[in-house]
Amino acid sequence: MSETTASLRKKIDSASDLQSVVRTMKSLAASSIGQYERSVAALAEYFRAVEIGLGAAFRCASGSELFSAPEGRGTEEIRAVVFGSDQGLVGEFNETVSEYAIETLKKETKRIRIWSVGERVHSQLKDAGFEMEALFTVPGSAKGIITLVGEILLSALKGENPADGAEFYLFYNSPLSGAGYAPEGKRILPLDREWIRRITAITWPSKSLPQILDRGNTTFGGLLREYFFVSIFRACAESLASENASRLAAMERADRNIDDLLEALGRSYHRLRQSGIDEELFDVLAGYEVMSK
Known part of the structure; x- marks a missing residue:
């Protein structure tokens, strides 16, 4: 014709x-990248402060015995949170993190339960045969990450004792310097002896050494909750920054x-x-x- x-x-x-x-979507993606990158940068300082506090707490008390999983202790299941996107037009963003999570978790023989953030990774992981526990909506701004992290903690780590040796992983795309992103997996549980050795090796930044005033585990519990919260928050913020970089x-x-x-x-x-x-x-x-x- x-x-x-x-x-x-x-x-x-x-x-x-x-x-x-x-071009409108380009402008929105570029502006969104900035807010998530600023969130990650601001969170880095706080995360460092939490790690310093945990190191001091473990050195001053018997926290290493209370919260460390016994060497060689097995776990019956692995829990994982995989961060993706709800929207398209992001290139290979969802495929990259899904394939990385599948490749990592398929090696395990234990029961695997997955909490997904984003419909697209949820469907890909479900098609791969994994047991999907919950689907969370991707937050539309940096402020929405706080609510999401709270929901993940209540659903995936509710009643979890760090000393039980449970395995908990985060899978997400992490932005690279300049442009692009790469898939990353981070284990935040169990708190094994290797993790405690790394934490206790962090030196206190001043000559005035801290002391734990409470006799119970209030300090440990508070610091560990902040450690889990910041770990998940940073993973989500980096995933969102990578998503918008891919969309851009x-x-x-x-x-x-x-x-x-x-x-x-x-x-x-x-x-x-x-x-x-x-x-x-x-x-x-x-x-x-x-x-x-």
């Missing part, structure tokens, strides 16, 4: 409208493709329009010659 100037004009208008939408890259590719399409359509339109003008001129000349004879 041959093109007409009207049909080409319609295609050019449609492509221009689509490019406006793409996808929109940039789409913008370039639309530019190429508009250029090709413009050439075809002008060529067809010029051909129509030439035909009209030939008709006028032919009519003039007939009238002259």
